[in-house]
Amino acid sequence: GNSVTQMEGPVTLSEEAFLTINCTYTATGYPSLFWYVQYPGEGLQLLLKATKADDKGSNKGFEATYRKETTSFHLEKGSVQVSDSAVYFCALSPQLAGNQFYFGTGTSLTVIP
C-alpha cells in the first residue's frame, strides 16, 4: 500500500541552525512527493515537490531530494529563521492510484531566537 512516515516532533532549534526533517515512504508505482507547511491558524501550503527519482525540489531555502533507493524525501534547510516555525507535512501522490494524497503525521518545528 501507500504510506508516509515522518520524523516525530516537536523539533526545537535555535535561529540559524541546520534543519532536517526525515520522511520515508512506501508506494506502488512511481509516486510524486511533496512537502507542505502549515503556519499557525492557516491551511496547508505547498512548499516544494519532486515528481521523479533524483529530482530536487527547492523553495525559500528548503530542499528535498527524491531518493528512490532509500524511499526517502528528507526536508533540509541550512539556516532556519524564527519565521520558519510551523508544522511540516510530507505527502505522496501515487501515480497510478488516482488523485488522493497520503500525508505523514506532520512535524512541528519551533525556532527560537
Place this chain on the structure above:
Amino acid sequence: EPEVTQTPSHQVTQMGQEVILRCVPISNHLYFYWYRQILGQKVEFLVSFYNNEISEKSEIFDDQFSVERPDGSNFTLKIRSTKLEDSAMYFCASSFGGGNQPQHFGDGTRLSIL
C-alpha cells in the same frame, strides 16, 4: 495569488445534527477534494470530485457523507447525522489536474460535535 476559501472557520454542532461545510476552490481548477485531520492524527483523504461526480473516496466517506457542487463556484461537504468522532479539522483542496498535480488547500473548518 488565488486561494481556496472555506467557511465557516469553526462550526459547533450537536450530535445527530446535519452540517454543511463550504468551500470555494480556485476558479480554473477542475479537481476538488476533502480531507480531515482529527487532532493529533494524520491528514486523511475523504473524497475527490471531478466533472460533477465523485472520482475517488475513502472508507471514511460512508453514507453519512455527501459532496456537491451546487453552482460554478462552491463545493460542499455534508455530514447527515454527525457523531462525536466526526470532530476534526476539515480541509478542502483543489487542483488544476489530477494525479501528481499539487493540491492547493484552504485554511480548514474546525468542526466540533457536542
